[in-house]
Amino acid sequence: MHRFIIVGGGAGGLELATRLGDRFGSSAGKPDTKAPRAQITLVDRNPTHIWKPLLHEVAAGSMDPFTQELEYAAQALWHGFEFQQGELIGLDRAQKRIRIGALRDDEAGELLPERELDYDTLVLAIGSTTHFFGVEGAQEFSIALDTVGQAELFRKRLIAACMRAEHVVPEPVAAGIEESAPLPAVEAAPRIQVAIVGAGATGVELSAELRNTAQVLAAYGLHKLDPKHDIGIVLIEAGPRILPALKESVSSATAELLTKLGVRLMTGETVAQVTRDSIRTASGKIIRADLTVWAAGIKAPAVLSQLDGLPTNRLGQLIVRRTLQTEIDDNVFALGDCAACPWPGTERNVPPRAQAAHQQASFLFAAFERRMQGKPLPEYTYRDFxxxxxxxxxxxxxxxxxxxxxxxxxxxxxxxxxxxxxxxxxxxxxxxxxxxxxxxxxxxxxxxxxxxxxxxx
Incomplete structure (x- = not known):
């Protein structure tokens, strides 16, 4: 049987594994179906899946991740594929083999040893990670939102900060931004200030959700702070406007709505340093930050640049052709955030969005049907909706x-x-x-x- 391995159980990878399993996979979960035509294996370092665009809601507490997570092992049984938990650590293209790292538990030690899996077709869909751009202190003193664990960490710290701040006398300063950009003297300093670095979709969505969270926490009596004046939210963007990747009309409408919610927008400010309780910008402004979230950019995981010579770009993404095959190996494909795929008619690559991953998963499902029949592969064209x-x-x-x-x-x-x-x-x-x-x-x-x-x- 043809052996498909999909590394990465994000939106695109899990959708592809599910559809391939339904069409070609094993009948373990459906005893009255015919014999499988292919072996499909999904590899991910986590045991569960959650849709990544929802992580800002997890961080704000407006969504309980444990009610929205999907168990990979259960999905595998229901849809005729196999799940292997572990992290990709190596690739041997000549032998068509990947290496998965050992799975360890904090208490029990090693649960699964290092393993090797053979493939005929390999799909890399391991997504992206936060790009800190080498900013001093950014990785140490700020929280990224790449995983459920990070989002939950921020949520718990926010609740703790609100409860502590209720019993702390505020300092008589303007509003958390030092003399280079003071607020009117009549405006009291917020008791807590959350700074969000990066005004892309994640940063903007989180800032709005946090304003709602502040109000709800007060309504339930977890603190007696004024939700709008005692809890400050600052959104910092290096570019001239928020949501720089979207249309200017969308950016302007969003900025107006955020301003009404009491979110302070600082555009044209590049972060130069992050400390435990402040942010310094390149222009010299010092912004007080009791909690800092870093949402300023993404890059591909470092392992991609170590995979047996597969070409990558400056963001570490695998360079693929319009068939989504890597430049030097027809048996290795990539999709989603970790793939640098050309966008015909533009000078850019396909943007790292959920709709692109969904489209690419659907494209590869149809392409793999042709591949199993020995037919030539079609070319993928991104459709921006x-x-x-x-x-x-x-x-x-x-x-x-x-x-x-x-x-x-x-x-x-x-x-x-x-x-x-x-x-x-x-x-x-x-x-x-x-x-x-x-x-x-x-x-x-x-x-x-x-x-x-x-x-x-």
């Missing part, structure tokens, strides 16, 4: 474009919020089918109706 940014329960902003409406249209408010929530529902449908997606939606609504609006512990 627009971008949406959630501002929590307050609103959403975005633009629809391309084949969806035949042009480019700014949307905001309830319709944009509905479109944003639909993106996650479509991901669930890709993993479980539309019937189960509808049941999951109802179950999610029922859980929300009997639980606090944010996680309180």
């Amino acid at each position: 627009g971008s949406l940014v959630s501002l929590g329960r307050y609103s959403a902003v975005g633009n629809l474009m391309g084949g969806l409406i035949g042009g480019n249209m700014l949307i905001e408010g309830l319709f944009a919020r509905f479109m944003y929530m639909s993106l996650y529902r479509l991901h669930i449908a890709a993993l479980h089918g539309y019937a189960r997606m509808m049941l999951d939606t109802v179950a999610h609504w029922l859980r929300r109706s009997t639980a606090p609006r944010v996680k309180l512990h």
Whole structure:
């Protein structure tokens, strides 16, 4: 049988493994089906999957990750593929073999030894990690949002900071930004200040969610601070505007909404240093930061540059052709954030977005059917359907474009919020089918109706 190995269980990798398993995989979960035509193996270092665009909601406490996680082992049984937990540490292209590191537990020690797996077709879909750009103290004193663990760490620190600040007398300073950019003297300093470095989608969405979290925590009595004035949120962006990768109309509408929510926007400010309780910018401003979140950029995991000579770009992404095959090996493919795929008609690569990973997973599923039949592979073309940014329960902003409406249209408010929530529902449908997606939606609504609006512990 043809052996497919997919490394990385993010949105694209898990969708591809699920569809390949349904079409070609084993019948372990479906005893009345025919024999498998291929062996499909998914490799990931974590035991569970969560849709990465939701991590800002986990950090703000507005989503409980343990109700949204999907067990890889269960998905494998249900959809006819195999799951191997471990981290990719090596590749032998001549032998068509990958090496997976040992799986260890803090208490029990080694759970699984280092392993080797053979493949006929290898797909690398290991996503991206936070890029700290070598800024002094950034990695040590700020929190990234790459994993559920990091998001949960920030949430717990935020609750602890609110509870502590209630009993601390505030210092008589302007508002947490030193003399180079003081606030009016009548405005009291926030008791807590959260600084978010990077005003892309993650930073913007987190800033809005945090404003809602501050209000809910006060309503439940976890602190007696004024949610808007005692808890400050500063969004720092090196570029001239927030959401630099999106249309200027989307950026302007979002900036107006964030300003109304009391989020302080600092554009054109490059962070030069991060300390335990402050941020220094290249222009000399010192911003007080009780908690710092780093959302300023992404890069591919370092392991990709160590994989048996596969070419990478300056961000560490694997350089692929329009077939999504790597430049020097037809048996190794890459998709999602870790792939540098050309975007015809532009001078850019396909952007690292969830919609791109979903499209590439669908493309490879069809391409692998042709590959198993010995037919030539088609070429992938990215279709940009627009971008949406959630501002929590307050609103959403975005633009629809391309084949969806035949042009480019700014949307905001309830319709944009509905479109944003639909993106996650479509991901669930890709993993479980539309019937189960509808049941999951109802179950999610029922859980929300009997639980606090944010996680309180």
